[in-house]
Amino acid sequence: MDTAERPYFRTHVFCCTNVRPPGHKRGCCADGGSEKLRDYMKVRVKELGLPATRVNSAGCLDRCELGPVMVIYPEGVWYGYRTREDIDEILESHLVGGRPVERLRLAPDQVPAAG
Template sequence: MSGFYDIHVFCCVHQRPAGHTRGCCADKGARALSDLMCRLTMAHGLRRVRVNHALCLNMCEHGPALVVYPDGVWYAYRTEADVREIMHEHVRHGRTVRRLLLDPAVTPLPH
């Protein structure tokens, strides 16, 4: 193993101005959900997993959004249950959560 972390999770918590046409992850509860992901990582003793707040991941319409590296897997999540599922399935066991997946084959990039 090299580096400090085996898994790095970036959770968008970006705040756009009120009424912005694309919306923003912050207005959809991203900060609290990201904080839950951090707490779950600590509660499970996952010292080689790092969860960071990120600014815009450019998936505003689909968010809150997060990306898990080194896998490069993107998720849209809305609830604490979604966060717990991503933590259990992907972060802890390496299994993609298909129902929350932001798939580049079907999710259009913003203009």
């Protein structure tokens, strides 16, 4: 592939940072600390020297009850995550090693656990 055909970014990570009103029945990713976790992920991507990787904020990804959530393209792998340790595992296993993190991965038909 010559330079003209190579995409500017090979990997896009979209982290939902959507904010809903307090008490909203679906919740929101921001209530789970998604902005701070996204910021941490951006720093770690730079520290790891991951080339052609872009971490972006996203509005609502419509999986609010499972949040915070992210989706990584071009694979289209969705994750629910809660901690910096989750972020580190996603970066090292998925982005560096090419292996999705099954324990954090969201299935296409996954819905919140009844509770």
